[in-house]
Amino acid sequence: MNADPEMKTVSEKTKHPASEAGRCGPDVRSDLRVRIEHPEHGGIEIELHSRVQPYYGESIRRVADTVLEELGIHHARVQIEDEGALPFVISARLEAAVRRGGLGMGTRVLPERVPFPEASPRDRLRRSRLYVPGSEPKYFINAALYGADGVILDLEDSVHPSEKDAARLLVRNALRAVDFLACERMVRINQLPLGLEDLDEIVPECPDLILVPKVEVPEQVIAVEKRIDEVKSDYGLTRPTWLMPILESALGIENAFAIATASDKTVALTIGLEDYTAHIGVVKTSSGTESLYARQRVLNVAHAAGIQAIDSVFADVGDLDGLRAWATHSRGLGFEGMGCLHPTQISVIHEAFAPTAIEIERARKILAAYNEAQEKGVGVVSLGSKMIDPPVVNRALKLMARAQAMGVVQ
Amino acid sequence: MPVAEKAEVVTNAAGRSVLEMVNGRPQTPYMGIGKYRPTGAKASAPIHTVADFPANGDKVVADLETALRKCGLRDGMVLSSHHHLRDGDRVALMMLHAAGRLGAKDLVWFPSASFPSQKSAIELMKSGVIDHIEGSMNGPLGDYCTQGKMRGLGVLRSHGGRWQAIQDGEVHIDIAVIAAPSADAFGNCDGSHGKSACGSLGFALADSIYADHVIVVTDNLVPFPCVPWQIQGNNVDYVVQVDSIGDAAKIVSGTTQITRSPDRLRIAELVARFLRDAGIMRDGFSFQAGAGGIALAFVSYLKQLMKQAGVKARFVRGGSTKFLVELLEEGLTDYILDGQTFDLDGVRSIASNPRHVATSPFTSYNYHGKGNFASMVDAVVLGATEVDLNFNANVVTHSDGRLMHGIGGWQNCLASRCTILAVPSFRDRIPVILDEVTTLCGPGELIDVIVTERGIAINPRRRDLIDAVKQSNLPIRPLAEIKAEVERICGGRPRRPKHGDRPVAVVKWVDGTLLDTVWQVNGSF
Secondary structure: OOOOHHHHHHHHOOOOOOEEEEOOOOOOOOOEEEEEEOOOOOOEEEEEEEOOHHHHHHHHHHHHHHHHHHOOOOOEEEEEEEOOOOHHHHHHHHHHHHHHOOOOOOOOOOOOOOOOOOOOOOOOOOOEEEEEEOOOHHHOOOHHHHOOOEEEEEOOOOOOHHHHHHHHHHHHHHHHHOOOOOOEEEEEOOOOOHHHHHHHHHHHHOOOEEEEOOOOOHHHHHHHHHHHHHHHHHHOOOOOOEEEEEEOOHHHHHOHHHHHOOOOOEOEEEEOHHHHHHHHOOOOOOOOHHHHHHHHHHHHHHHHHOOEEEEEEOOOOOOHHHHHHHHHHHHHHOOOEEEEOOOHHHHHHHHHHOOOHHHHHHHHHHHHHHHHHHHHOOOOEEEOOEEEOHHHHHHHHHHHHHHHHOOOOO | OOHHHHOOEEEOOOOOEEEOEEOOEEOOEOOOOOOOOOOOOOOOOOOOOHHHOOOOOOOEEOOHHHHHHHOOOOOOOEEEEOOOOHHHEOHHHHHHHHHHHOOOOOEEEEEOOOOHHHOOHHHHHHOOOEEEEOOOOOHHHHHHHHOOOOOOOEEEOOHHHHHHHHHOOOOOOOEEEEEEOEEOOOOOEEOOOOOOOOOOOHHHHHHHHHOOEEEEEEOOEOOOOOOOOOEOHHHOOEEEEOOOOEOHHHHOEOOOOOOOOHHHHHHHHHHHHHHHHOOOOOOOEEEEEOOOHHHHHHHHHHHHHHHHHOOOEEEEEOOEOHHHHHHHHOOOEEEEEEOOEOEHHHHHHHHHOOOEEEOOHHHHOOOOOOOOHHHHOOEEEEOOOEEEOOOOEEOOEOOOOOEOOOOOOHHHHOOOOOEEEEOOOEEOOEEOEEOOOOOOOEOHHHOOEEEEOOEEEEOOOOHHHHHHOOOOOOOEOOHHHHHHHHHHHHOOOOOOOOOOOOEEEEEEOOOOOEEEEEEOOOOOO
């Protein structure tokens, strides 16, 4: 279908080449494929095949008409093969096809916006963040239902280089049209400089957090912060957009502290172990010994910088026991969360990062003993035969606060 | 052309338009749950005498055509088959084509279910060998019927309703042909052994008891006695030996796999948690779930919760799969009461474990009996193509009116103490929750809980369930709220396709009354 010689002949007669976007086929869900030819006259002609034709055929035509009109297209032959795409997807695919034909530049066709959730606090829980490929709209709509603390709409590694432009529009529209409920709305942009173009398109839709991949020097974080500020200022936006740099190379690990402190918008630091282990030329194991130094450095730097330390992902989504072991170890090291590649990983991670019943009980006793000592005006606090120092009390307070935030205790 | 075109339409107690006559027989409109009172005596097969059968018990004849001829095959007869071999079955088509070769016309095919691999039955309908099908139709057969091409009306019944119709004399089977994974020359047969083993043969039991003539077709003829026997040779006229009764790969799946779809997993997990939090999952409880993706995942989640709580079931109802067999073998249930067997683990278990018991639509589902097992099950998890705000549900047609599924045991299972429909809130952009279902298969007063990936709706009639989960952290929401949310996501309400004004099939309720009508859908699909 891509190499239809007929179509080429037709489009060669016009100023703009025929262009396409999206996917169709029996295995494709919630997406569509659109081809647009640009004749010089004849108005808008839409040929539609849809698996939801009897129910939403008219609605699809209406959306297509509206998008083309907003993009200033008056003559077009449009072929749509629809696999049940939702309106925000239809709109993004049409816009991508028009832009690929070199038209409609400078106009953004935006779907209706769901109300923004509350702005994300700097130190909110970030135990789990669910990666969703930015070019797979079928995963967007329910991504928030699985209870992750964050949803990452990914523009980087999960998107084929030839689909970067279209994925950007899909993600932009998803940020407007999809209700991500209580999830922090995150976007992983591409490696710079392409990532800066991503920002131009998505920052106006106020993602809560930007993951910056493959950071090696602080200037990259500064460039991202600057671009975000410029776009926000253009659009008059004030909602915070936090940053989470991902360190994925030996150099990144060496520059970790400078990277972590380059912007006061940075709230967390994380590590990408697939790339890091590949970079230092070792195999990533389930024990993680080969990356222990790098992970501990990320931890120490994050604490030094006063931000959250977040672990990588566990790639074998079928091995929940392996994930549990990894996550438990990760929490033991001092990480506050991990990435997720499949929703089934979320609850395992939440359990592993939650304080255990024994820890909570012990913290309760410590705090009770401390409060009792305070009431009595006793300087030295003891629990049983053990003396309790102020840092122990502090740790107990932190643990209880975290347990409360996770809903483990009232 | 269809008798139905002349038939009058009346409105039944569910407010649906139903026919007064179906294939020349007067009908009773649905009157409400338990309202219709049957009268009279059960139907019966003619009396035979041992004098007409060989004393040495050898009823084997050369081939199926010979057997059909000896059974007195004539135009207009009702021929039945069972679907325990599912999409791998070869015997039903063997029977229909043999009847065609013998020159029979206007037959009624009365399968316990039909499958896509049986699509050549369409040719037999076109050539007039088959007049119409009374039984579930999907795939190509469903399309043929929905397009109004079948001469007679399709009659869709539940598994229990099929027993009821045979027993009550609504359908008189002239010749039953029973595919048997093992049989002896006397006609005793069983499904749990042989190269085409399929587990239970329960769906063929009524046919064997009530049909005028019974033919057993087997690819595993064993010396008398075939033990165990689920079908008694004393009801069998002839036995036919063939090379193969079915494609083993399609009869049972090697292993049944749990879905990887996050949405389906979430629905399954919510159902399991609902059973726990509502207090249904307790020592000695019982449940039934099918073999679909959500059902399998549900069993696996429930198993974890049962282990955590130290709870075991008294019995579970099959369709059995590896997952139920594991419950049995790990001591988490005392029994599997099995209606059909879906995978190799199920077949192995039913053949070897005395606590894995074959049941029939009579014991499990028949509404015109002295009770049945379905109403004794604490919770059942079912699917649906559509539900509406009154908790009514559709399981046979797509929202465009096309026949998609058979009723199976679905209607019968609604009798459970807690009926749960586990459904995605939309499929391919098409909302599943509507103002009114396209085809009514299950009255809302029997449907207690609807679990979607976006939340759980409890039927307001079930105050007890609403109270039971008050303290839980499950996402309990009004059905209308979920519906509104889905319509927002999908870009407004779907346009409702207008159906044609010609009936193509009818949906029976479990008591034989008419619940709804399936109308012709125009156009090709």
